[in-house]
Amino acid sequence: MSRLADVRFRAATAFQRRINPLLRRLPLQTVIETKGRVSGLPRPTPVGGRRVGNAFWLVSEFGERSQYVRNIQADPRVRVRIRGRWYAGTARLVPDDDPVAWLRRLPRFNGLGVRAFGTNLLTVRVDLDT
Numbered sequence: 001m002s003r004l005a006d007v008r009f010r011a012a013t014a015f016q017r018r019i020n021p022l023l024r025r026l027p028l029q030t031v032i033e034t035k036g037r038v039s040g041l042p043r044p045t046p047v048g049g050r051r052v053g054n055a056f057w058l059v060s061e062f063g064e065r066s067q068y069v070r071n072i073q074a075d076p077r078v079r080v081r082i083r084g085r086w087y088a089g090t091a092r093l094v095p096d097d098d099p100v101a102w103l104r105r106l107p108r109f110n111g112l113g114v115r116a117f118g119t120n121l122l123t124v125r126v127d128l129d130t
Contacts (some may be wrong), residue, residue, distance in 0.1 A: 001044075020044035021098060029046050029081075030080070030081060030083075031080070031081040032045050032078055032083070032126070033078060033080070034068050035074075036071060037073075037075065042072045043067070043068065043071055044081075047068075050106050052125065055126065056125070056128060057125055057126075059123055059124070060122045060124055061120075062120055063121065063122035064122065069128040072093065073093070076090050077089075078126060079088060091127075092127070093122060098123075099121035100121065
């Protein structure tokens with residue numbers, strides 16, 4: 001990883017450590033909950049994404065370096081809170097997809113943050129159990 005990418009990663013994670021605990025408490029904030037790959041504890045992470053049919057799509061700004069993506073790799077069973085309602089599902093990484101195209105379809109505020117800090121974009125699809 002380049003020096004600039006590393007600085008962006010560190011700045012974004014420092015910011016997220018402070019803001020994520022506040023965001024995940026907001027009832028209408030979209031949250032993905034993974035299981036910690038070491039602890040097994042639930043790990044809620046605020047995300048921006050969009051539900052399309054029975055799938056929820058999001059873009060990880062740091063790809064496989066994101067902790068929630070690493071948790072998905074260890075256990076793909078997740079929960080997603082969309083508009084205050086929880087859905088169980090199975091997440092999968094879609095490395096061959098075009099994450100920039102998804103950013104155009106996702107909530108604008110999230111897209112701005114991902115574009116500003118993202119260094120290794122990765123599309124994630126959650127197939128929701130309905």
